[in-house]
Amino acid sequence: MEENHLPVFGIGPYLVLIMGIITITSSICSYLHLIPIYKINELNMVFLILGIILIILGIIFWISAVLISKIDREVENNNLVTTGIYAYVRHPIYAAFFYIATGLILISQNILLFILPLIFWVFLTAAMIKTEEKWLIDKYDDDYINYSKKVNRFIPKVI
Structure with a gap:
């Protein structure tokens, strides 16, 4: 029987794994002075405090998306989730790992690594447009398009 819903585990684990490997490797290289440190x-x-805040925010996003919103069950039931954390960001699980990676990079305090969050953001955005968002538009049409006009991908709107 063919499943007609977005995979519960699509490309996400691969994207997160790549981000994690790059973040951890670059942080270790920085700590061991294998790369220039600025x-x-x-x-x-300030960097330490901001890093800790971002890591905590990432954990909150992940808990809100996975445990509270129970996104795996919603995906299996073909429900477009727009409430809870999904009312603030369209991809809170990816946002969670983005925030955690950025927090770790800030804690490393090596300005050379501060370019990585921008690269991660571009990488995640391109991946989402070509995979999940394409599928969601095909599946939910105007409902998803209208939702995406109101809610950012990874960073909540302040206003």
């Missing part, structure tokens, strides 16, 4: 010593505490 720091702004006056901002060490």
Whole structure:
């Protein structure tokens, strides 16, 4: 029997794995001084605090999407979820790992690595447009298009 819903585990684990490997490897290389280290010593505490906040935010997003919204069951039932954390970001699980990776990079305090979150954002955006969002538009048509006009992919709208 052919399943007619988005895979519960699509390309997401691969994207997250790639981001994780790059983040951890670059952080370790930075810590071991295997790559150049550029720091702004006056901002060490600021980067540390922002990093911790982003990691906590990522954990909250993941818990909200996976455990509270029970996204796996919603996907299997072909429901377009637009409530809970999904009312704030369209892809909170990816956002969670993006925030955690960015937090770890900030904690490393190596300004050389600060380009990675931008690369991750571009990478995730391109992957979402070509995979999940394409499928969601095909499946839910105007419902998803209208939803996507109101809700950002990874970063909640402040206003």
